[in-house]
Amino acid sequence: xxxxxxxxxxxxxxxxxxxxxxxxxxxxxxxxxxxxxxxxxxxxxxxxxxxxxxxxxxxxxxxxxxxxxxxxxxxxxxxxxxxxxxx
Ligand SMILES: [Ca+2]
Ligand SMILES: [Ca+2]
Numbered sequence: 148x149x150x151x152x153x154x155x156x157x158x159x160x161x162x163x164x165x166x167x168x169x170x171x172x173x174x175x176x177x178x179x180x181x182x183x184x185x186x187x188x189x190x191x192x193x194x195x196x197x198x199x200x201x202x203x204x205x206x207x208x209x210x211x212x213x214x215x216x217x218x219x220x221x222x223x224x225x226x227x228x229x230x231x232x233x234x
Pocket of ligand 2: 212
């Protein structure tokens, strides 16, 4: 239950960042979070976007366990995660 709320809050913040760019597709949010534009999201990049994203949440969506989220892994989080609280 608690973890669900954390993921929801994280997605809300990520979507808010993308909304500023008037684009809320997973691809657009991915680009927004990928600060060094290397094509993958490190825990540091996601944690920088939202400090409530813990290592535990990050690891849950790192399907291949390589320590970074690919576009595919991030899209899974983006589409399968619960909606932000209050929506
Ligand atoms: Ca990156
Ligand atoms: Ca990965």
